[in-house]
Amino acid sequence: MAEGGVWAVRGAEILVREGEDFAARAEPGSSLLSCRGLALPEPADRYALPPYAGRPELDGMALLYPEDAPAPNGWEWRPLRAAVMALPEDAWLPAARAMAFMRWREATRYCGRCGGRNQDKADEPARVCSACGALSFPRISPAVLAVVRRGDKLLLARNAASRLGFWSLIAGFVEPGERFEDCVRREVREEVGVDIRVDGYLGSQPWPFPDQLMIGFKASWASGELAPDGVEIAEAGWFGPDDHPPLPNPGSLSRRLIDAALADIAAGR
Numbered sequence: 105m106a107e108g109g110v111w112a113v114r115g116a117e118i119l120v121r122e123g124e125d126f127a128a129r130a131e132p133g134s135s136l137l138s139c140r141g142l143a144l145p146e147p148a149d150r151y152a153l154p155p156y157a158g159r160p161e162l163d164g165m166a167l168l169y170p171e172d173a174p175a176p177n178g179w180e181w182r183p184l185r186a187a188v189m190a191l192p193e194d195a196w197l198p199a200a201r202a203m204a205f206m207r208w209r210e211a212t213r214y215c216g217r218c219g220g221r222n223q224d225k226a227d228e229p230a231r232v233c234s235a236c237g238a239l240s241f242p243r244i245s246p247a248v249l250a251v252v253r254r255g256d257k258l259l260l261a262r263n264a265a266s267r268l269g270f271w272s273l274i275a276g277f278v279e280p281g282e283r284f285e286d287c288v289r290r291e292v293r294e295e296v297g298v299d300i301r302v303d304g305y306l307g308s309q310p311w312p313f314p315d316q317l318m319i320g321f322k323a324s325w326a327s328g329e330l331a332p333d334g335v336e337i338a339e340a341g342w343f344g345p346d347d348h349p350p351l352p353n354p355g356s357l358s359r360r361l362i363d364a365a366l367a368d369i370a371a372g373r
């Protein structure tokens with residue numbers, strides 16, 4: 105078995121020590137979510153992760169288990185989201201990477217063009233169809249987050265489909281033929297009816313539920329009054345650090361960007 109971590113994946117869950125209290129780990133390392141050394145039953149699929157130049161903590165082996173696979177004694181299946189909410193990003197990214205590769209493999213056992221059986225390509229992380237030769241690469245779905253300021257207020261919106269009731273940034277998937285900046289402007293216009301100016305890039309975060317890459321942008325209100333579309337967005341408003349509604353769970357880029365924007369406003373920036 106290759107050097108590095110061993111990550112066992114079952115759907116959106118990973119195998120961790122039973123009762124693992126992520127938040128109690130003083131110095132969580134990237135090996136926290138690895139089950140290297142554990143005697144595991146034979147997986148449905150195994151994949152030696154492509155070596156990552158300069159970041160050996162990402163290297164290792166990913167194992168895929170079926171939905172009904174039991175956990176070995178002393179271990180349990182837990183949603184990766186639980187780790188995302190409780191751990192620093194660097195501690196969960198290696199497991200997220202392993203999960204993303206395994207879920208991609210699970211979804212591409214057969215060729216999307218002709219239905220033939222896919223095989224691993226030897227020289228790069230891709231699959232190749234044994235019948236027609238079509239290639240499939242790991243799918244990454246870029247989605248933008250819009251940190252829109254109007255003076256000392258931040259735009260937050262409540263998604264109509266959200267069961268949790270929190271308010272967050274306007275977000276949406278990048279469409280074919282679209283630049284990130286176009287996407288930010290379009291999503292804000294579509295969902296809440298205002299025009300904005302995109303001012304710059306703020307950061308990114310892989311989000312393997314199942315394959316998003318979140319990309320944050322700062323923007324300023326230009327014109328128009330809020331008119332939520334009523335379909336995706338139920339409510340929207342401008343908020344300050346002292347009067348904002350419930351925010352998304354910690355761990356996500358959206359929460360980090362909201363916290364930073366509210367801190368900027370509080371500091372008069």
Ligand SMILES: [Zn+2]
Pocket residue numbers: 215216217218219220233234235236237238
């Ligand atoms: Zn094919």
